[in-house]
Amino acid sequence: MPAEAVVEVRDLRYSIGGRAIFDGLNLTVRRGEITAVMGPSGTGKTTLLRLMMGAIRPDSGDLTIFGERPWRLGRAALYALRRRVGMLFQNGALMSDLDVFENVAFPLRAHTRLPEPLLRRLVLMKLQAVGLRGAAEFATGSLSGGMARRVALARAIVMDPELLIYDEPFAGLDPISLAVILRLIQTLNATLGITSIVVTHDVEEISQIAHSSFLLAGGKAAAHGTPAELRATEAPVVRQFMSGLPDGPMPFHVPAPDYREQLLGKD
Amino acid sequence: MARGGNVLGRGLAKAGRVALFLGRILGQAIPSLNHPRLLVAQIYNTGARSLIIVMLCGLFVGMVLGLQGYDLLQRFGSESALGVAAALGLVKELGPVITALLFAGRAGTSLTSEIGLMRATDQLTAMEMMAVDPVRRVVAPRFLGGIIAMPLLVAIFDVVGIYGAQLIGVGLLRVESGSFWSQMQSAVEMRDINEGLVKSVVFGVACSLMAVYEGFHAEPTAEGVGLATTRTVVISAVLTLLFDYLLTAAFLNS
Numbered sequence: 001m002p003a004e005a006v007v008e009v010r011d012l013r014y015s016i017g018g019r020a021i022f023d024g025l026n027l028t029v030r031r032g033e034i035t036a037v038m039g040p041s042g043t044g045k046t047t048l049l050r051l052m053m054g055a056i057r058p059d060s061g062d063l064t065i066f067g068e069r070p071w072r073l074g075r076a077a078l079y080a081l082r083r084r085v086g087m088l089f090q091n092g093a094l095m096s097d098l099d100v101f102e103n104v105a106f107p108l109r110a111h112t113r114l115p116e117p118l119l120r121r122l123v124l125m126k127l128q129a130v131g132l133r134g135a136a137e138f139a140t141g142s143l144s145g146g147m148a149r150r151v152a153l154a155r156a157i158v159m160d161p162e163l164l165i166y167d168e169p170f171a172g173l174d175p176i177s178l179a180v181i182l183r184l185i186q187t188l189n190a191t192l193g194i195t196s197i198v199v200t201h202d203v204e205e206i207s208q209i210a211h212s213s214f215l216l217a218g219g220k221a222a223a224h225g226t227p228a229e230l231r232a233t234e235a236p237v238v239r240q241f242m243s244g245l246p247d248g249p250m251p252f253h254v255p256a257p258d259y260r261e262q263l264l265g266k267d
Numbered sequence: 268m269a270r271g272g273n274v275l276g277r278g279l280a281k282a283g284r285v286a287l288f289l290g291r292i293l294g295q296a297i298p299s300l301n302h303p304r305l306l307v308a309q310i311y312n313t314g315a316r317s318l319i320i321v322m323l324c325g326l327f328v329g330m331v332l333g334l335q336g337y338d339l340l341q342r343f344g345s346e347s348a349l350g351v352a353a354a355l356g357l358v359k360e361l362g363p364v365i366t367a368l369l370f371a372g373r374a375g376t377s378l379t380s381e382i383g384l385m386r387a388t389d390q391l392t393a394m395e396m397m398a399v400d401p402v403r404r405v406v407a408p409r410f411l412g413g414i415i416a417m418p419l420l421v422a423i424f425d426v427v428g429i430y431g432a433q434l435i436g437v438g439l440l441r442v443e444s445g446s447f448w449s450q451m452q453s454a455v456e457m458r459d460i461n462e463g464l465v466k467s468v469v470f471g472v473a474c475s476l477m478a479v480y481e482g483f484h485a486e487p488t489a490e491g492v493g494l495a496t497t498r499t500v501v502i503s504a505v506l507t508l509l510f511d512y513l514l515t516a517a518f519l520n521s
Contacts, residue, residue, distance in 0.1 A: 053395075053396055078398075079400075082396055083397075083398045087397075089392070089393055091389060093392065093393035096384070106397070106399075109302075110397065111399075155397075159397075
C-alpha cells in the first residue's frame with residue numbers, strides 16, 4: 001500500500017494575466033519519499049511552490065498540503081502550516097545582516113524561547129549535518145554559492161520540518177558542491193524521516209535519488225513515475241526533456257510571423 | 268486636465284497604500300518590541316551613523332545664521348538679539364527641516380536600498396515561508412528606530428547650530444556674549460521648543476515611513492531598487508516641506 005499523500009494536487013488551474021500556467025495539473029507527493037518536480041524553465045515550477053505555501057490562490061481545482069488548503073487559511077493558521085515545512089531557496093536567501101550561526105538560529109529565535117545554550121547546540125548540530133560547523137562565525141557575504149545553499153539547508157531543517165522543499169537546489173553549482181547537495185538531500189530525507197520535494201531541471205542528478213518524478217509541460221504533469229519509467233516513456237515531450245533535445249514538442253522558436261515574409265516583406 | 272486628474276488619482280491611491288502600510292506597521296510595532304536588540308541596532312544605524320553629517324551641517328548652518336543674522340540685525344542696531352534670532356530660527360525651522368532632509372538622504376536611502384535588496388534576494392519571501400512576518404522583523408524596527416532617532420538628531424543639530432552662531436557672532440563679530448545668551452534665554456519659550464519637537468517627530472514619521480514603504484515595495488531588480496531609493500529622497504523632501512508649512516501655520520494660529 002502506498003504511503004499517505006502529504007501534498008495532493010487535483011485538476012489545478014492557475015493563470016497569470018490570461019496566460020494559463022496550470023491547466024488541469026494532477027500531482028501527489030507521498031510521505032517519506034523524494035519527489036522530483038521537473039520541467040523546462042517557465043513551466044510554473046516555482047509557481048507551484050508558491051501555491052503550496054499559500055502565497056497565491058488557484059483559479060480552480062484543489063491543492064492540499066497536510067490535508068489543508070493553504071490559500072483558505074488565515075494568517076495564523078497559514079504560519080502554523082509553514083512551520084511544518086522547510087524551504088530551500090534557489091539562491092539561499094540568507095539574511096545579509098546576520099552571520100551563518102544567526103541565520104540558522106533565526107527560525108528558532110523567532111518561534112521558540114529556548115535557553116541560549118540549548119539553542120547553540122541545536123544550531124551547531126544542524127551546521128555539523130551540512131559540514132559547516134567550522135563556518136559558524138562567517139559572514140554570509142563571504143560564502144561561496146554552494147556553502148550558502150548548505151547554510152540555507154541547515155536553516156531549513158532547524159525547526160525539524162515534516163516536509164522539505166528544494167527550489168532548484170543544483171542551479172549554478174560546481175560538480176563537487178552539486179554532489180554534496182545531492183547527497184545531503186538523500187541523507188536528510190532518510191535520517192530525518194521527512195518528505196522531500198525537489199524542483200529542478202537537472203534530470204541526471206535528481207534521477208539518482210528520486211523515488212518518483214513528475215514532468216511538467218503544457219500546464220499539466222506530462223508524465224510521472226520512477227526515473228527509470230520516465231526514461232522509458234515514448235511520449236515525445238518526455239523524450240525531448242529527458243534527452244535534452246533542443247527542438248521537439250517544446251519548440252526551439254518562440255512563435256513568430258513567417259520568416260521569409262519578415263525578412264523580405266514590404267516594409 | 269484629464270492627465271492632471273490622473274496624476275492626482277494616482278497620488279491619492281499611493282497615499283492610501285502608504286496609509287494601509289502604516290496601519291500594518293503599527294499593528295506589528297508592539298510585538299516587534301519583543302526583540303529590543305533589533306530596535307537598538309536600528310537607532311544606531313539611522314541615528315548614530317547620521318551624527319557626523321548632522322553635526323557638521325548644523326555647525327555650518329549656525330555659522331551662516333551668525334553672519335546673515337548679524338548683517339540683518341545691525342541695520343536696525345539690534346545685533347544683541349543675534350542669539351534670539353539664531354536660536355528661534357534653528358529650533359523652530361532650520362533644525363527640523365534640514366535634519367529631515369539630511370535624514371532622507373543619509374538614513375532613508377540606506378533603509379530603502381537595504382529592504383529593497385532583501386526583497387530582490389528573496390530574504391523577505393524566505394521570512395514569510397519561515398512563518399516570520401517581515402513587517403514585524405524588518406520593517407517595524409526600522410520605522411520605529413527612525414522615529415526615535417529623528418528628534419534626537421534635531422536636538423543635536425540645534426545645539427551645534429547655536430554654538431556655530433555663537434562662534435561667529437560672539438567670537439568673530441564681537442556681539443556681547445552676555446546679551447547673546449541672556450536674550451536667548453528670556454525670549455525662547457517652551458512653545459518654540461515644542462514646535463520644533465512636534466515637527467521633528469512628524470518629519471521622522473514621514474521620512475521613515477516613505478523609506479520603508481519604498482524599500483518594501485521596490486521592484487525586485489537592481490533598477491527597481493535604484494528607482495525606489497530615488498523616490499524615497501524626493502517624496503521625503505517634498506513631504507517634509509509640505510508638513511513644515513502646515514505645522515508652521517497651525518502653530519502660528521494657536
